[in-house]
Amino acid sequence: MIEVAVLESKANFEYLKYLSESSDKKAILEELMTAYGKDVWNYAFSMTRRWDQADDITQEVFLKVFRNLYTFRSESSVKTWILTISRNMTLDYRRSAFYRKVTLMEFITPAGEPVNKTEQAVIEKMxxxxxxxxxxxxxxxxxxxxxxxxxxxxxxxxxxxxxxxxxxxxxxxxxxxxxxxxxxxxxxxxxxx
CATH class of the missing domain: 1.10.10.10 (Winged helix-like DNA-binding domain superfamily/Winged helix DNA-binding domain)
Structure with missing residues (x-):
């Protein structure tokens, strides 16, 4: 089991090393987003329960991953590394003044106002x-x-x-x-x- 984990970690490190050495930065970002985008978005959505906030957090996560590819130490899988960044970004987002202001505004909105049907449909669908x-x-x-x-x-x-x-x-x-x-x-x- 340990050998498999070491090989997987080594493969992840080689994968990121290959991506970071590529000159096509757009391709790197697309590759990472294709591989892990859905996982990051689902994680952010499950923590915030908001479609728009999950979109924002996902964008921020991949920008941070892209900027910090060289910091990956292969102590864990790429997925674990990216989900850790996702968790930290989500926690930061929830602590931010913007998040508190938006949440407070929704809390004090009169009950008679229409609910965002799209957001509600996404929540129910998920x-x-x-x-x-x-x-x-x-x-x-x-x-x-x-x-x-x-x-x-x-x-x-x-x-x-x-x-x-x-x-x-x-x-x-x-x-x-x-x-x-x-x-x-x-x-x-x-x-x-």
Whole structure:
């Protein structure tokens, strides 16, 4: 297992090295966005629950990845590295004054105003499965671990690297996230009887 991880990491490093040595900068960006764009956007959307913010964050992530290709140390996979950048950019975005202002303005908007139907359709389309609807109700720290585990199929170790937590903390959050989803599911079942 360790040999496979080392080979994969080495291949990732060689891949990024090849990309960064290419003279066609547009091709590099297109290659990275094709390979990881959907994952980055889905991650950003699941954390912000906003289509426009996921677009903005995705653009910022790939600009940062592109500018910092040479900093990749092959200690993890390219995907783990890019998702770590995605997480940090999402957290930065949520802490920014712009995000707080937009969220506050939506909070104080009168209830009679029309809802953005496109945004709502995207949210509902992404939450087709009832289980994912419940996951989206969880606090960010639990939603995040379930997303990384179930959607991206990352190992506990990779999740710990991305989140900057110990493996034990990740396991604990995953355990509590599952319990919370089951509790939400049970309360939803009782409410429909």
């Amino acid at each position: 939450a087709v499965n009832d289980l994912w609807k419940l996951v989206l109700k969880l606090p960010v720290k639990y939603r995040e671990v379930l997303l990384l585990y179930a959607h991206y199929q990352l190992s506990i170790k990779e999740m710990a690297q991305i989140l900057g937590l110990t493996e034990g903390t990740v396991k604990s959050r995953l355990y509590h996230a599952r319990k919370k989803v089951l509790k939400l599911k049970e309360s939803q079942s009782y409410g429909s009887d």
